[in-house]
Amino acid sequence: MIQKRLTTIILLLMLCLTIFAQRKRPNIVVILADDMGYSDIGCTGSEIETPNLDALAESGVLFTNCYNTSRCCPTRASLLTGLYQHQAGYGHMDSDLGYPAYQGRFRNNVVTIAQVLQKNNYRTIMLGKWHLGHEKEYDPLARGFDRMYGIPKGGGVYFYPCVGRDRQVYLNKELVTPDSTWYSTDAFTDYAIEFSREAITDNKPFFMYLAYIAPHFPLQAWPGDINKYRGKYSKGYEFYRQQRFEKQKRLGIIEATTKLSTPDYDEWDSLEDKEKEDLKMAIYAAQIDRMDQNIGRLVSMLKEQGELDNTIILFFSDNGGTDANLNAFPEAELGSRDSWTAYGKNWGNVSNTPYRKYKTFTHEGGIITPLIVHWPKGIKSVGRLSHEPVHITDIFPTILSLTQTKYPKRLKGQELVPLVGTDIMPLVHGEKQKPNKTMFFEHQGNQAARIGNWKLVKTHNLNWELYNLKKDPTELNNLINKQKVIADSLKNQFNHWAEQCGLKPWPVNKNNSNNENH
Template sequence: MRSTYSLTKYLPILLLLSFACSAKGGDKNKKVPKKPNIIVILADDMGFSDLGCTGSEINTPNLDQLASDGILFTNFYNTPRCAPSRASLLTGLYAHQTGVGHLVEDWEKPGYKGYLSKNAVTTAEVLKENGYHTIMSGKWHLGDDREHWPNERGFEDFYGIPAGGGVYFYPTKFLNREVYKNGVKTEENPDTFYSTNNFTDEAIQFIEQSKGEQKPFFLYMAQIAPHFPLQALPEDIEKYKGKYEVGYHAIREQRFAKQKELGLFPEDLEMTKGEHPKWDELEDAATEAHKMSVYAAQVDRLDQNIGKLIDYLKKENMYDNTAIFFLSDNGGCHQMVNRSPGVTPGGKDSFISYGHWSNVSNTPFKLWKRETMEGGIRTPFIAHFPKDIKVKKGLNTQPAHIIDVMTTCLELAGVDYPNTYQGNTIYPSEGESILSLAKGQKTDQNRILFWEHEGNKALRQGDWKMVKRKKSDWMLFNMKSDPLEENNIIDQYPEKAKEYTVAYQQWMTDHFVEEWPAKKKKKKLN
């Protein structure tokens, strides 16, 4: 009879092997967590109050629902200008570190090269190296030469306008900006092209085409809307016909009242003084009202397309595993532009801005794009996380910055920020993940955020903000008691002002920030 001793002898070894197989994934029923898809949607020159969920009368149900189902950050900051914000958004660095301290002109200085430095790495480059399909649609504006285009900075698929914005209908007689798809100039149908629609449709098509790869995707959709020129589809303009004939002040008052109802500001807070002309003294109030109708139509169409994208994700069972972030690159733009005098705003033959209405878009804050007062750098940030990530939904008042977006994307993807990329040393990230704030933690009160654009400067630490307009002295505000920057208290806190001035100068030195004007003057020929 065969002895059972041999089986008993090896039983401990068999049990260890069984445990090892299980630890290595031997359990076929155990599901490996799937990495989330990540979508970042950037609006252009949209102010703080331009969404329904932040006080607007404009119809934005899709973004409002995203905010309701997710988190609306109400103390979120960008930079004062389009290109710098895009640079910070994609790299997690301050814009001057990336070489885009102003726009896309090369001023032969490290902070002002006009394109992304090789010492900066983009979210797309990192995620592409870590198993993501990377997609971009829309406005690039981070380097005009092909060597700096999206396909050379980590995006496997790109459809849009490398040179910048300003294009709704196509072609346009006002700008020499062409549409490209993966490096090839496209032939667009002028009867159907409207950039907000096309950018969305092409983004969806890229996602659809990549489904077979069984990879998560990262989509950066940089819309032109609602940047000037005021150009919108007739059916969208019609929705807002007559709505703005009451004037700037009345709409600001309506928005501020709604903001208080939504809990964005305390009931006893008084709004800033209007930075616009008196409505009854305008020469042509009807045209001025129509401008805002067109602007509203542009925002409305933007929201419609976000709804289209969400519907696609839901239809394809992707929505529950997709993070969606929505933000603007800066506040509403006060620039007075009219390249089509005598033409009614709204169509392809008009090229005009909405000017004074920017003060309404930025309700209740002061100033606008290019400035470092709140109206220029504070806009809504909507964060909608995948279903399995538990966050505290609703309003979030913790300060955050556009440099935090990349860090958040990498944390969601489970990816580390690199020290080197393609043989280049990468500057350390300046951003902090927003995910911790979304889960209920508070911003580090010692963290200092910085801004500079065209000599306009600012920093914020906790409740303190110090601001210097180009031709003014430094001002100091307590943002908790004075969120609208009405009471300059710098004379009451000289030591704090001195401390912040020293910190700001050090930041400038460390981040390639030049005193304005930073552009090198050309020598005159004899």
């Protein structure tokens, strides 16, 4: 009898120690903004009120040179797999263009962060915009997530029902119909709070992927948030771009010697309807403001639960601000649930201050994002800026390191593609990036290679350009004819990467057709 009791006590102690060990592992929260420009939050230059994100940066580390893939589906695929998008199967978007690198679905020889952490006893949670295959065999639950609330098919939804998009909302496997009080940014956060509380109650560390739709078009926001900014942008594009640029220099986001890229917007005084332009940017600002408010709600809950200190929060954007200029329902009130409008190239140029180009391009304006890393328990030197270049493929190996999780060699009999990126935590703690850090980019024929401080870049069907980003971060001084040896080396390395990843000339033709997938 005594022996039996001792065995029971030992087993209970072992169970308690196991639960304690699991709870000591950090929670991971990855927050992804959609189509947010580089300068659109306060800590990178904006006049938009983002006190919660600014506070995370101030009590964490802000990376000023994090790179994405310049478009939504490819970035999400790279983030979740730790691979270049072509390796993952998303060389373009979520449509099958007839080749493995462009099949628009995860390839059989890749695995997601959620699948790996799920095997390591993490509660895996996905909220918001998926856009990586909405069929059941490709949705979040099929790719390692235990809980999900959001829109498998994609974004473009704030109010419900939504105009202009065929979108359905799911709670795990159940199709749900939101009511008229629903706003996607708020709803995603509601379930982020609910699912994380559930994990805490169950003594499970959790990995949360919170993919907001904001501030992607259409411009739709709560009237109270819009009114906060209405009239604020009446001074025009040049005023706010210069104001953001000067603030960036004061904050140390860019060097004081940095030159602002050439303006790419209309003269404000030439506009017929300045009030409409002011309103469009006010709505866009309101969408970011509301996202920040909701991030504050999540942070407050984690603090109340005693989990904030041991939760790693990562925040960044899937691409730069867009140059899309559309208004599908011109009779609708701007910002309302019936409107479908984008803020246009002019304001996109302001969003991407101080850089050139936009979403889908591989110049800096399309591919660079701030990255906030916040972890009170694990980051001792806070409030720092890191100018070291990193890539979203670095997120996966970083999370593996933080959670003491091994990357598997095989999945369902398939040998997995090795991870591309590297753990960035040494950089978080103040170390320097390796001088030969290599990154490659391609989307719709726009191409780039960055190795160290040198960047080779081209717009589809145009000539290659070469820049020294250390001296010329805004890509103004093209050195292609002065540094031919460096340019040729980068071209060779890009071509080797392209061959290894299965890149095809753009437009990619499916079944030998000439139809370009937009």
